[in-house]
Amino acid sequence: MPEDLMLFRQIADPELSQYAYLVGCQRTGEALLIDPERDIDRYDRLAADEGFRITTVAETHIHADYVSGLREFAERPGVRVVLSKAGPPEWQYAWVGQGRAEYLLVGDGDRFSIGHIDIEVRHTPGHTPEHVVFVVTDRGSGADRPIGVATGDFLFVGDVGRPDLLESAAGHVGAMRPSAVQLQASLRQVDAWPEFMQVWPGHGAGSACGKALGAVPMSTVGYERRFNGVLSLARDQGDAFVDAILDGQPAPPPYFARMKQVNRDGAPLIGAVPSPPRLAIADVAGRPELVVLDTREDRAAFMEAHLPGSLHAPRTRQFTAATGAYVDPGQSMVLLAEESDVDRLVRQLLRIGLDRIEGWIAPAELDRWRADGGATSSIERISFSQAPQPGQDGTWIDVRSAAEFAADHVPGALHVPQSRLAVEQARVPRGRPVIVHCATGGRAALASAFLARLGHDVRYVDDDFARWRAQARQEKVGTT
Missing domain, CATH: 3.40.250.10 (Rhodanese-like domain)
Structure with a gap:
């Protein structure tokens, strides 16, 4: 890659339909990471493989669907943590100043740089009160206009962020409609953005942070202005946009409320991603307080025989749908999973704040357990x-x-x-x-x-x- 071109990587979490972004200056080797999840080692590996070091981490808002990785990065000296200072007092970050990092609190119009890359902050409330987006200009390549904007949960491909979560997930009664009005006002900013500017959204299709997100991973401002129907509706006067954006939003998973609080107050540190031990079924039998997460995809096989009290949590995208809905963070869990899946599933649990993972059992153990007359349940x-x-x-x-x-x-x-x-x-x-x-x-x-x-x-x-x-x-x- 030529030395004067910016590094850009979109980093996807397919299970949560979440995107983080790595933006790096080739001249200095510095990189900005936007909206990382909690297991930060994978971002470090990617940056190192590209010859960069992550010197600044930022997030667009207090997330509801996953535990942010910024609190982990804040333990590192020499890292700058960029957080929004916008929004009411009850939605300010309570953990600012913790750890060993430098903090930068930003609001509308503020700017910061990563080497020869400039970032301008725009306040875009509506999805959440403190929400900001990051407009990126690659000055190192000679550009004086922005190449792209990391929009978080403000603007998606084909959709916009849902404004109801403060009420429907976090329990702030009466916040839904005012948030929708605020979102409409924020969306009108997009008309002033250059058409060529790329849109780097925080989520894709399958996320519960919007109604009808597109499966295309990124877009442009011009394309969204022409073909994003919800964005177009925001230009209208009256209640049409507010009514449309609030109608038909999917019920948020219950863990969303907990995520908002965890990310506002500061998530517990995990350091390295744990490697839980392999267990035998005899180690967990007779312990009803344990939640066995049966990750077999074959639901007929699960219904025929499973360990008593097990949850059906297939190793597919349904894994988070099950665990996020039915497991309390105070409960201890055991995975019934193939060894090759364990690390990925542990990461998925950590990303939604489920940390008490006691170990894992191979599915073949269940077959032997049944053959030996061990107790199972069926549905x-x-x-x-x-x-x-x-x-x-x-x-x-x-x-x-x-x-x-x-x-x-x-x-x-x-x-x-x-x-x-x-x-x-x-x-x-x-x-x-x-x-x-x-x-x-x-x-x-x-x-x-x-x-x-x-x-x-x-x-x-x-x-x-x-x-x-x-x-x-x-x-x-x-x-x-």
């Missing part, structure tokens, strides 16, 4: 055609989103989104079977395991909801 697995009729034997639990439920649902079904089931578990009646379903069986599998752990008599519907819809239509035709 009845049925199709829609095998399920009891609504109102007969059992309570139907629909764990799909609110929008899916509103479009069509089993008559009389109790709606509790999968991500909110732990918070709203008291709504699930006891003393009769519960029939749990979603759209295709994935979310219902997570929910069924959780309800079984709580002692419910569960019937898991491993089926496509479209079949129930077709079956219901056929029955309706047959009665007319």
